[in-house]
Amino acid sequence: MVLDNLGGSLRNALKKIASANKIDKALVDEAVREIQRALLQADVNVKLVMQLSNTIKSRALDEKPAPGMNPREHVINIVYQELINLVGRGADIPLKKQNIMLVGLQGSGKTTTAAKLATFFQRKGLRTAVICADTFRAGAYDQLKALCEKQGIFFYGEKGNTDAPAVARNGLEATKKYDIRIVDTAGRHALEGDLIQEMKDIHAVVNADQKLLVMDAALGQQASEQAKAFNEAVNITGVIITKLDGTAKGGGALSAVAETKTSVAFIGVGETPADLERFEADRFISRMLGMGDIKTLIERAQEVQTEQEVDVESLMRGKFTLKDMYQQMEAMNKLGPLKQIMQMLPMGGLGFELSDKEYQMTKDRLDKYRVVMDSMTAAELDDPKIITASRIKRISQGSGASPDLVRELLKSHQAMQKALKGMRGGMGKMNMKRMMKRFNPGAKT
Numbered sequence: 325m326v327l328d329n330l331g332g333s334l335r336n337a338l339k340k341i342a343s344a345n346k347i348d349k350a351l352v353d354e355a356v357r358e359i360q361r362a363l364l365q366a367d368v369n370v371k372l373v374m375q376l377s378n379t380i381k382s383r384a385l386d387e388k389p390a391p392g393m394n395p396r397e398h399v400i401n402i403v404y405q406e407l408i409n410l411v412g413r414g415a416d417i418p419l420k421k422q423n424i425m426l427v428g429l430q431g432s433g434k435t436t437t438a439a440k441l442a443t444f445f446q447r448k449g450l451r452t453a454v455i456c457a458d459t460f461r462a463g464a465y466d467q468l469k470a471l472c473e474k475q476g477i478f479f480y481g482e483k484g485n486t487d488a489p490a491v492a493r494n495g496l497e498a499t500k501k502y503d504i505r506i507v508d509t510a511g512r513h514a515l516e517g518d519l520i521q522e523m524k525d526i527h528a529v530v531n532a533d534q535k536l537l538v539m540d541a542a543l544g545q546q547a548s549e550q551a552k553a554f555n556e557a558v559n560i561t562g563v564i565i566t567k568l569d570g571t572a573k574g575g576g577a578l579s580a581v582a583e584t585k586t587s588v589a590f591i592g593v594g595e596t597p598a599d600l601e602r603f604e605a606d607r608f609i610s611r612m613l614g615m616g617d618i619k620t621l622i623e624r625a626q627e628v629q630t631e632q633e634v635d636v637e638s639l640m641r642g643k644f645t646l647k648d649m650y651q652q653m654e655a656m657n658k659l660g661p662l663k664q665i666m667q668m669l670p671m672g673g674l675g676f677e678l679s680d681k682e683y684q685m686t687k688d689r690l691d692k693y694r695v696v697m698d699s700m701t702a703a704e705l706d707d708p709k710i711i712t713a714s715r716i717k718r719i720s721q722g723s724g725a726s727p728d729l730v731r732e733l734l735k736s737h738q739a740m741q742k743a744l745k746g747m748r749g750g751m752g753k754m755n756m757k758r759m760m761k762r763f764n765p766g767a768k769t
């Protein structure tokens with residue numbers, strides 16, 4: 325996963341908020357300190373970390389939670405939003421005819437990225453060509469040519485010609501009929517005057533719509549210096565951060581993006597041509613925090629309609645009838661596989677375990693249960709404990725279901741009742757009503 329270490333530390337800070345008894349200044353301060361430590365360790369620039377901390381603190385204490393959100397969710401949401409602000413919105417690279425110039429230091433992953441980017445556009449149905457204007461590194465021509473040929477992408481280069489702007493000019497002439505023309509340029513081991521001059525010269529020829537800086541995620545504070553220098557030379561329009569699949573910290577490159585007021589366009593997440601992703605801040609942060617796709621959860625939860633009203637009060641008093649169970653199962657069935665739902669909850673679920681059976685609330689299983697329940701009396705539905713062996717036999721004969729299926733239904737009920745009891749006891753100060761509402765937004769509370 326992207327930025328594993330940073331994600332893990334931030335997750336710990338969020339867990340503290342999620343399980344706190346009370347949200348007050350002391351708790352917010354402590355959580356913010358943990359967030360600061362995590363970000364600094366991942367090489368995020370100190371100034372940005374301080375800005376982010378102050379914003380989280382003041383928003384968490386001053387702003388009122390949105391309707392339906394408890395104070396914990398409110399603070400978690402603020403942290404989530406501010407992390408998105410920190411990494412910024414992704415650069416908007418339209419899918420249209422344009423010239424793209426890649427710049428960056430040697431080893432940043434530029435050549436590989438040129439092929440990845442070309443693959444990306446080609447897969448979107450745009451005719452794509454790559455021009456090798458890296459006349460500095462001896463192997464660049466062969467490397468890029470091989471990568472492009474493997475992907476069926478048109479390649480232009482002039483082996484032996486060291487005049488990079490001239491190669492770029494000839495390349496553009498030869499690739500006129502292509503929609504996307506990607507010009508790969510040479511890097512150097514360090515920022516040098518001649519590299520910057522060469523970028524300016526190539527830029528003057530290419531007049532690229534997109535000037536994308538390729539940066540290694542492992543870069544620390546030097547990232548800012550690099551971004552500034554390239555920005556001054558060619559006015560970069562976006563950044564591609566490579567090698568985010570490794571154990572890299574990533575914070576240096578992300579800070580450089582914020583400081584130069586550009587945005588991340590793509591991220592490299594592996595070595596193959598397909599390992600390039602468009603950067604979307606909210607997806608990136610929720611993935612890093614392991615929050616799953618919260619948006620999807622909320623949308624799907626909203627789809628569960630109000631017709632199945634559950635008497636949450638009685639559930640909380642300890643009564644959990646077979647009808648209640650059926651309604652909960654129906655709600656889960658509409659939401660989708662319960663396991664997936666649990667993973668989408670910000671705190672990684674509610675902290676109780678059910679067997680795989682209870683998780684698999686398939687339509688088929690629900691239908692079978694319905695038939696069994698139709699053969700039960702009102703008293704049995706209300707209090708399944710009274711269902712003895714002889715009643716099981718009667719229900720089985722009445723419904724045409726096997727006695728085993730009747731027993732399975734009763735066992736599921738017991739397991740869920742136990743889980744509910746565990747929730748009531750184990751959730752401590754967590755708001756049970758809200759949690760139930762999460763499972764079934766139509767529930768009466």
Ligand SMILES: Nc1nc2c(ncn2[C@@H]2O[C@H](COP(=O)(O)OP(=O)(O)OP(=O)(O)O)[C@@H](O)[C@H]2O)c(=O)[nH]1
Binds near residue numbers: 431433591592595
């Ligand atoms: N794991 C991983 N490796 C990558 C990624 N992008 C590039 N690499 C690897 O990084 C190394 C350097 O990449 P190159 O593309 O050769 O470097 P370069 O920046 O083009 O070097 P110059 O052409 O000299 O500027 C290669 O081994 C690539 O396979 C990535 O997103 N993830």
